[in-house]
Amino acid sequence: MKRTPMPPRTEPMRHAPKAVPTQDRRQREKRPRTHPAEFSPKTRLAIRTRAGNGDPFDARCEACGKWLGRHGGEIQHRRARKAGGSRDPLLGSVQNGVLLCGPSIDRRTCHGRCEDRGDEHMHGMGFWLRDGEDPRETPVMLHGIQGGVTVWLTAGGGYSAAPPPGGEAA
Secondary structure (H helix, E strand, O other): OOOOOOOOOOOOOOOOOOOOOOHHHHHHHHOOOOOOOOOOHHHHHHHHHHHOOOOHHHOEOOOOOOEOOOOOOEEEEOEOOOOOOOOOHHHHOHHHEEEEOOOOOOOOOHHHHHHOOOOHHHHHOOOOEOOOOOOOOOOEEEOOOOOOEEEEEOOOOOEEOOOOOOOOOO
16 A cells, blocks of 8 residues: 655644643642651651751660661651551651660560550650650650650750740640
8 A cells, every 4th residue: 555645744733732730739739748647857857866966977766875877766756646647747746756776566675665655664754655645745764874864855856954835744
């Protein structure tokens, strides 16, 4: 079968206009990349920097003092997110997170002991909280040679020796 050639163009090809994003798509693009109860990368860095006394490369377990460095350890939610999750932004805040040594599945490590939610010593030190306990008002006992020091975690990613305004809740 013989094909006939196409006639030469007399005008340039027209391009289809670019698609404008729909309203749903624009709303999706504005959503935060992490769930409100998850720790954002910025929050994770703030917690690790706090645990390193200003240097994330010198981060230590906030419960026992073991050196973890820039990538070691895991960040623990002091007040649990629950199995179904939660939209409470407080759960993903700097005040609800602590840097602990070890994986959550090893009950010999600080993170494992907290994840179990049954170690009363770790609860007494403020590294895990029960329902209703506010991480902004519940202090933690940091590691120390002489038995540690009690501090409150600030929203700015630091420690405070004084309870937050409104008094100590725990």
